[in-house]
Amino acid sequence: xxxxxxxxxLLDGVSYAALVFLVSVxxxxxxxxxxxxxxxxxxLYAYGAYxxxxxxxxxxxxxxxxxFPALLVASVAxxxxxxxxxxxxxxxxxxxxxxxxxxxxxxxxxxxxxxxxRLIWGVQPIFASTPLKLLPNVSVLGVSYxxxxxxxLPAVALLTVLGLRYFLRHTLAGAVILAVTEDREAATAIGVxxxxxxxxxxMIGASLAALGGALASPTTSLVPGMGADMxxxxxxxxxxxxxxxxxxxxxxxxxxxxxxxFVIYLQPEFEVLVPYLxxxxxxxxxxxxxxxxxxxxxx
Amino acid sequence: MQAPAxxxxxxxxxxxxxxxxxxxxxxPILLPSWxxxxxxxxxxxxxxxxVIILLQAGQVSFGHAMxxxxxxxxxxxWGRHMGPGDLILYLLLGSAAATLFGAVIGLFVVRYxxxxxxxxxxxxxxxxxxxxxxxxxxxxxADGIRVVRPTIAGIAFQPETFQYALxxxxxxxxxxxxxxxxxxxxxxxxxxxxxxxxxxxRLEYLGVSARRVLLIGYVLSAFLCGLGGALVAVAQxxxxxxxxxxTKSGEFVFIAILGGSSSALGAFxxxxxxxxxxxxxxxxxxxxxxxxxGVVLIAIIMFAxxxxxxxxxxxxxxxxxxx
Amino acid sequence: xxxxxxxxxxxxxxxxxxxxADGVDLDVIEGENLAIIGPxxxxxxxxxxxxxxxxxxxxxxxxxxxxxxxxxxxxxxxxxxxxxxFQIPQLFLEQTVMENMMIAAAARSGETSGWRxxxxxxxxxxxxxxxxxxxxxAFAERRAHELPEGQRKLxxxxxxxxxxxxxxxxxxxxxxxxxxxxxxxxxxxxxxLAREKVSSVFVEHDMDMxxxxxxxxxxxxxxxxxxxxxxxxxxxxPEVRQRVIGI
Numbered sequence: 110x111x112x113x114x115x116x117x118x119l120l121d122g123v124s125y126a127a128l129v130f131l132v133s134v135x136x137x138x139x140x141x142x143x144x145x146x147x148x149x150x151x152x153l154y155a156y157g158a159y160x161x162x163x164x165x166x167x168x169x170x171x172x173x174x175x176x177f178p179a180l181l182v183a184s185v186a187x188x189x190x191x192x193x194x195x196x197x198x199x200x201x202x203x204x205x206x207x208x209x210x211x212x213x214x215x216x217x218x219x220x221x222x223x224x225x226x227r228l229i230w231g232v233q234p235i236f237a238s239t240p241l242k243l244l245p246n247v248s249v250l251g252v253s254y255x256x257x258x259x260x261x262l263p264a265v266a267l268l269t270v271l272g273l274r275y276f277l278r279h280t281l282a283g284a285v286i287l288a289v290t291e292d293r294e295a296a297t298a299i300g301v302x303x304x305x306x307x308x309x310x311x312m313i314g315a316s317l318a319a320l321g322g323a324l325a326s327p328t329t330s331l332v333p334g335m336g337a338d339m340x341x342x343x344x345x346x347x348x349x350x351x352x353x354x355x356x357x358x359x360x361x362x363x364x365x366x367x368x369x370x371f372v373i374y375l376q377p378e379f380e381v382l383v384p385y386l387x388x389x390x391x392x393x394x395x396x397x398x399x400x401x402x403x404x405x406x407x408x
Numbered sequence: 409m410q411a412p413a414x415x416x417x418x419x420x421x422x423x424x425x426x427x428x429x430x431x432x433x434x435x436p437i438l439l440p441s442w443x444x445x446x447x448x449x450x451x452x453x454x455x456x457x458x459v460i461i462l463l464q465a466g467q468v469s470f471g472h473a474m475x476x477x478x479x480x481x482x483x484x485x486w487g488r489h490m491g492p493g494d495l496i497l498y499l500l501l502g503s504a505a506a507t508l509f510g511a512v513i514g515l516f517v518v519r520y521x522x523x524x525x526x527x528x529x530x531x532x533x534x535x536x537x538x539x540x541x542x543x544x545x546x547x548x549x550a551d552g553i554r555v556v557r558p559t560i561a562g563i564a565f566q567p568e569t570f571q572y573a574l575x576x577x578x579x580x581x582x583x584x585x586x587x588x589x590x591x592x593x594x595x596x597x598x599x600x601x602x603x604x605x606x607x608x609x610r611l612e613y614l615g616v617s618a619r620r621v622l623l624i625g626y627v628l629s630a631f632l633c634g635l636g637g638a639l640v641a642v643a644q645x646x647x648x649x650x651x652x653x654x655t656k657s658g659e660f661v662f663i664a665i666l667g668g669s670s671s672a673l674g675a676f677x678x679x680x681x682x683x684x685x686x687x688x689x690x691x692x693x694x695x696x697x698x699x700x701x702g703v704v705l706i707a708i709i710m711f712a713x714x715x716x717x718x719x720x721x722x723x724x725x726x727x728x729x730x731x
Numbered sequence: 732x733x734x735x736x737x738x739x740x741x742x743x744x745x746x747x748x749x750x751x752a753d754g755v756d757l758d759v760i761e762g763e764n765l766a767i768i769g770p771x772x773x774x775x776x777x778x779x780x781x782x783x784x785x786x787x788x789x790x791x792x793x794x795x796x797x798x799x800x801x802x803x804x805x806x807x808x809x810x811x812x813x814x815x816x817f818q819i820p821q822l823f824l825e826q827t828v829m830e831n832m833m834i835a836a837a838a839r840s841g842e843t844s845g846w847r848x849x850x851x852x853x854x855x856x857x858x859x860x861x862x863x864x865x866x867x868x869a870f871a872e873r874r875a876h877e878l879p880e881g882q883r884k885l886x887x888x889x890x891x892x893x894x895x896x897x898x899x900x901x902x903x904x905x906x907x908x909x910x911x912x913x914x915x916x917x918x919x920x921x922x923x924l925a926r927e928k929v930s931s932v933f934v935e936h937d938m939d940m941x942x943x944x945x946x947x948x949x950x951x952x953x954x955x956x957x958x959x960x961x962x963x964x965x966x967x968x969p970e971v972r973q974r975v976i977g978i
Contacts, residue, residue, distance in 0.1 A: 146523065146526075148658065199706060202710055203709060203710070206713070208468070208522070209463070209468045209661065209665065210665070210709050210713075212468065212470075212661075213661065213662060213665055213705060213709060214705075214706060214709060216658045216661070216662060216705075217662075217701075217702040217703075217705040217706045217709075218702065218706075219658075219702075220698040220699070220701060220702035220705075221698065221699050221702035221703065223698055224695075224696060224697075224698035224699040224702070225699065227695070228695075228696070228699075337653075337654075337655055340654075341530070341534055341654050344527075344530070345531065345534070348527045348531070352523070378542040378543070378544070379538075379542060380542075381538040381541065381542060382535060382538040382539065382542065385531055385534040385535045385538060386535055388527075388531040388534075389528070389531040389532060389535055392524070392527060392528050392531060393516055393528070396519075396520055396524045396528070397524075
């Protein structure tokens with residue numbers, strides 16, 4: 110393998126990892142607070158992408174630079190509206206019931222969203238690459254690459270890590286979320302409104318998934334099934350890292366992203382296999398994930 | 409599959425089951441387009457029985473479509489490499505392959521519970537799916553492998569009669585599988601499996617290895633999924649990687665809860681509603697079957713916690729109360 | 732004197748910084764009911780957890796009938812003849828009381844059938860008698876989660892007895908039982924133990940119970956066994972009274 114391909118694979122891996130990280134950290138956050146695996150998380154990613162693309166295509170004729178705020182608006186709108194409705198009206202009524210029911214509610218939402226997506230945006234691929242083309246290419250060790258993918262995406266991912274860290278450890282709202290995560294009953298007993306924490310956390314997690322989708326929209330064609338593929342992929346990253354691990358998810362996303370990129374250059378047919386193979390191997394050895402903490406079973 | 413405290417209901421239950429089986433056998437004679445549909449309902453019901461067995465232990469597998477796919481591909485590979493076979497051979501192959509897979513993967517996954525159990529099953533199933541999708545040379549990738557119509561017990565059928573023959577074989581298998589599953593759940597091993605859900609600690613303190621009990625349940629569940637997979641592959645004359653995709657696993661759990669995970673009847677009731685909505689909505693309502701089923705599932709979870717069978721039981725109790 | 736049934740030597744265990752056991756030696760003699768008393772959080776339950784393999788000590792050994800069981804898992808120890816009843820009843824809540832009992836009966840005989848019906852097993856009469864002997868036969872067909880706490884506690888003990896153990900370890904056997912019924916329950920329980928020739932260890936806070944039903948008392952405090960002896964002697968010791976009972 111010559112050095113150009115090596116660098117190319119590395120850059121592919123980094124930009125891809127940034128996107129997968131955003132989605133999986135949202136999934137992980139929701140799980141650690143609500144103890145729910147959100148199967149519809151990939152659909153939030155897909156909706157983020159489709160809404161962003163629709164908005165971008167609408168505002169691009171006015172000024173192409175408006176497409177950047179459009180990406181952000183799309184992700185927050187999808188996260189708050191869809192995420193909010195999901196938590197408030199579908200999940201809240203089933204808290205306290207069997208876990209499988211909560212899981213299935215999100216599965217039902219996945220089916221509904223998947224179907225609606227096809228009705229709204231059709232099955233033909235959609236392209237909206239304006240933001241990607243606006244930013245110049247950069248040369249990394251002699252390899253030319255879009256700065257959107259190698260600078261903007263990793264920067265957003267890094268900001269998300271730092272932002273979440275700061276939010277959870279240095280703000281009151283973050284402290285409240287952590288308290289509910291640690292011990293729901295105790296937090297409720299000292300007057301924390303767990304229901305609001307759940308709603309806000311779910312909206313944040315959903316917005317992160319939608320942000321991943323919105324940022325991915327300029328780099329890829331939007332097709333049906335992109336949500337279904339993303340949920341398992343982001344789940345693989347979150348589970349391999351250990352559910353609830355923010356920095357761990359970033360490291361794992363990089364690891365899986367780069368491994369996948371190299372496999373694409375070496376043995377393209379095994380591309381989709383890589384994340385799952387890594388997941389199986391890690392979970393067999395450390396079921397709590399690479400960065401997860403082993404919890405003693407209390408009886 | 410709760411052991412009914414009252415035995416007076418069991419006669420009624422038997423009558424309902426016999427009535428439904430008779431209905432399933434007779435309706436397609438009048439409506440030929442329903443023959444394959446009912447075959448699929450019964451075959452997927454067998455798969456869902458497998459999922460229900462694990463639900464009894466409180467474990468949700470989001471990867472059981474892998475055994476469904478293993479059953480289907482075992483049939484497809486035989487057809488591709490050895491030429492057309494017989495249905496009986498196919499069913500043996502499909503269920504044996506799934507059982508073997510289940511035993512090997514089971515050794516790993518029964519060490520884990522709840523979310524970890526679910527995750528590991530999902531991970532294994534996605535590895536299988538990736539391989540089916542990408543080893544194009546062996547599997548034809550996403551196109552899948554066509555399954556040629558087999559003989560049944562040595563008799564070659566014409567397409568029109570074959571669908572009926574397959575339907576009746578499938579119905580018999582569904583009835584036998586339900587009985588076997590019910591007997592298993594009423595047996596010491598089945599009760600120990602259900603004990604894992606409520607108190608694994610006590611089970612260990614009775615001197616029982618919970619892992620071993622779960623492994624046996626897991627292998628039985630893989631067997632049923634493989635059997636159903638082989639039947640579906642023959643009925644649809646194809647096996648594709650989609651058979652093993654995670655959404656298919658979710659679908660099986662969905663059907664189990666839809667019908668009511670506490671009874672064998674629920675597996676088939678759920679499967680019937682699922683397939684019939686899909687069949688009609690796909691044909692007549694501009695491809696909105698997923699939307700409709702999603703809404704139905706949410707409604708069932710919110711308003712009928714014990715599934716369709718739960719609604720039936722409730723109505724019966726109400727009727728008795730009024731008398 | 733015959734060799735002890737259960738023999739603990741030099742047990743050491745700590746949780747975080749707290750030392751629960753620091754060189755504990757304790758024997759259980761065949762045929763006796765041994766009470767363990769001591770202040771809350773002293774590690775009495777820890778002894779039951781170690782003896783049944785739920786916790787592994789940092790140092791020390793437990794032998795049962797001459798066999799080292801320190802590193803065995805709970806199910807292996809159970810099969811050797813040590814049964815356990817819990818402070819918080821551990822039942823199969825979704826199954827009926829009789830099904831609970833029959834699972835224990837099947838487990839005892841090593842049954843592994845996936846076909847014969849559990850409730851058709853021959854031990855059904857025996858289990859009903861056992862339930863009757865602890866006074867809960869009337870609940871046999873009820874699901875365990877429907878029972879009041881006190882009755883669950885009795886079923887929990889019956890489950891342990893169903894295994895026909897040599898030694899029964901109990902954690903506050905009458906907590907949760909209405910106070911007016913405690914003596915009655917213990918009378919029945921002790922009679923059952925004697926009839927079935929089962930030795931027992933029970934952790935207890937109620938000194939009336941200890942005085943009345945224990946053959947010997949061990950005082951567990953500060954991670955050590957402070958005294959062992961007949962109830963009259965141990966409970967009469969002013970130091971024990973002050974340290975453990977607080978009077």
